[in-house]
Amino acid sequence: MPELPEVETIKRDLEKTVVGQTILEVYVHDTMVVRNLSAKRFKGSLAKQTIIRVDRRGKAIIFEMKSGCFLIVQPMMTGQLVLGLRTPQARVYFKLSNGQYLNYNDQRRFGRLTLVDHLSEMKFLRTIGVEPLSGAFNPGWLKTQMRFRKTPIKNLLMNQNFIAGIGNIYASEILFRCGINPQRAAGRLKIEEIKLLHEQTVSVLNEAIQFRGSSVNNYRDAKGEKGHFVNRIQVYGRENEKCVRCQRPIQRIVQSGRSTFFCKRCQS
DNA sequence: AGGTCGACCTGGCAGC
């Protein structure tokens, strides 16, 4: 599912269309995706609400309502927020005052929609780490925070309480561009490597946003379209294919239960 | 506290 660039793409598209719209009706076809309230209260609380702002934190999209409450959407692996006509597979959909529907689709049903009065009610938002595209994420901060961390650098990049928004695809891509082996202990990186890691994290994420994200499986943006960054992915999902730099086969290993793709020769 | 693992779900695909 979507990582930071995909969620940011959805957020920017939605922002243009839904800000100022009023939710006329809410339909909950699958109560499982609404976690903290009954479907009835969820519908009752959101009906007639006007959306005044759309935001993103890590891989979550946040809708702020005029009354002051917030709808947080975590698409997880297969969640999609698609504007337009009603989609038959929608788990939840919102009828907007401009006549459009905002559909929440989610094949695997891992995703969740949460309604709160204060963002701090959500543990996910209380503990989430630094936004990698903000000024707070810089080489000095990274150096201090990485010291003494024994976990492999790839795991640390994916730790949402450390940096917000990097998932399995971009973690592999960032490390390939840096020439850093994903199994290295985070605390053992040299200062030049930390600077490179910072620089490549920012540039990979920005480039992916520019290309409207990656579509590896069923990611779709708010218009229901695929992203184009998939054509620029150099290692993720390319086990046994030739490394673009040295032509040797890309390796796949498993770290904390997740696949990691890298080039043994180019990443040390 | 830091770190790892299994559970949560559905569906596509490879192999038999």
Place this chain on the structure above:
DNA sequence: TGCTGCCAGGTCGACC
């Protein structure tokens, strides 16, 4: 054609 096992972009709670 079926069946089985494996795999998938994330997060949480339980455990060491």
